Amino acid sequence: MRKQIVCINWGTKYGAPYINRLYRMVCANTTPPFRFVAFTDTREGVDPGVECFDLPEMPGFMPERTIGQWPKSRLWAAELGDLKGAFLFVDLDVAITGSLDPFFEFGDENDVVLARNIAKPLHKLGQTSIYRMPVGALAPLQDMFAADPQGVADKYRFEQHFVTKNAPNGVKFWPGGWVRHFRIECIPTFPLNYFVEPRLPKGTRVVIFAGSLNPPDAILGQYNKANPHLPPWQHIKRAVKSPKKIKSLRQFMWPATWVRTIWEKAEQDQASSPKPS
Template sequence: MEKQIVCINWGTTYGAPYINRLYRMVRANITPPFRFVAFTDVTEGVDPEIECFDLPEMPGFMPKRTIGKWPKSRLWAKELADLKGSFLFMDLDVAITGSLDPFFEFGDEQDVVLARNVAKPLHKLGQTSIYRMPVGALASLQEMFAADPQGVADKYRFEQHFVTKNAPNGIKFWPSGWVRHYRIECIPAFPLNYFLEPRQPKNARVVIFAGGLNPTDAILGQYNDKNPHLPPLQHIKRALGSKRKLKALRQFMWPATWVKRVWEDASLEQEPSSPDT
C-alpha cells in the first residue's frame, strides 16, 4: 500500500527549502511506494517529485492573541485534495533519524495517533509535530473551531490540546522513544549542558523542535537568534546581567553536530542515477 506523507507551509518562515529538505529526509528513511504531498502557498523552487496543492480553506478565521499553530486546522477538512485513507503529517522543521515505516504499521488505520507532549507528561497531551489520521477524522473539530475560532483558541491555546481533548474517538500515542523532543530530551540538563554536546537519542525515529528552538538554532548552539551562541564564560556573563538569571544560565548549549549532519545531508541535491549505473 502506498504511504502518504503530508506537510503544510504558509507564510515566509519556511518555504521551498524546508519542504525539499523534509522530502529528502523522508525519501532516505522510507520503503516505497510513497507519495509526498505539500499543501503550500509557495511552489517556486519546490522539487518536482513533490505533489503541491493549494492551501485548504482556513476554517472561520485565524484567531489572534494565541501561540498555537491554528492554520494546521486546514488539514482537518472532510476532504483533502485527492487523498484517501490515512496519512502521516510532519512539521517542516523535524529531523528524521530512523525508518518511518513503523509509523504506518502501528495501531489501526482508523486511529488518530499523536506524539506525546513530554513538556507536560502528567497531562497526557498530544503533540501534532508528527501525527497520523484518516482523511476527515477531525472534520467535526474543524466545524467546532470554525464556529468560534477565537473562543476555541482562547480556551485551548494550542491546536494540539484541542485535538487531544476533542478527537471523536480519542487519540493514541506513538510508542515510547519513537519521537523525541530536542529541547527537553536532547540538551543535557544544567550544568552538564556546559560540558556535553546535545545528544542524538538512540533508537529515535523523529526528533521534533517544538517550543521555538528550531534545527538552525540547534546547529548554531543557541535558543534563538536574539541570544546568539557565546563561549561558556561569555554566556554566563550575559546571563547574570539578565532579569531571569537562572533561566538564562540554563539556556546554554553547544552546537549540535548531529543535527548539522542530518540537516545538511538532506539539503544536498541528489543527482538522478545514470542509466548505465
C-alpha cells in the same frame, strides 16, 4: 496501509527550502512506494518529486492572542486534495533520524495517533509535529473551531491540545522513544549542558523542535537568534545580567553536530533515493 506523507506550508517562514529538505529526509528514511504531498501557498522552487496542492480554506478566521499553530486546522477538512485513507503529517522543521515505516504499521489505520507532549507529561496531551489520521477524521473539530475560532483558541491555546481533548474517537500515542523533543530530551540537563554536546537518544526516529528553538539554532548552539551562541564563560556573564538569570544560565548548549549532519545532507541531496509512487 498506503504510505502518504503530508506537510503544510504558509507564509514566508519556511517555503521551498524546508519542503525540499523534509522531502529528502523522507526519501532517505521511507521504503517505497509512498507519496509526499505539500499543501502550500507557494510552489516556486519545490522539488518536482513533491506533489503540491493549494492550501485548503482556513475554517472561520485566524484567531489572535494565541501562539498555537491554528492554520494546521486546514488539514482537518472532510476532503483533502485527492488523498484517501490515512496519512502521516510531519512538520517542516523536524529532523528525521530513523525509518518512518513503523509509523504506518502502528495501530489501526482509522486511529488518530499523536506524539506525546513531553513538556506536560502528567496532562496526557498530544503533540502534532508528527501525527497520523484518516482524511476527515477531525472534520467535526474543524466545524467546532470554525463556529468560534477565538473562543476555541483562547480555551485551548494550542491546536494540539484541542485535538487531544476532542478527537471523536480519542487519540493514541506513538511508542515511547520514537519521537523526541530536542530541547527537553536531547540537551543535557544543567549543568551538564556546559560540558556535553546535545545527544541523539538511541532508537529515535524523529526529533521535533517545538517552540522557538529550531534546527538552524541547534546547529549554531543557541536557543534563539536574540541570544547567539557564546563560549561558556561569556554566556554566563551575559546570563547574570539578564532579568531571568536562572533561566538564562540553563539556556546554554553546544552546537549539535548530529543535527548539522542530517540537515546539511538533506540540503545537498538531490533526492537520489527511489522516487515515491
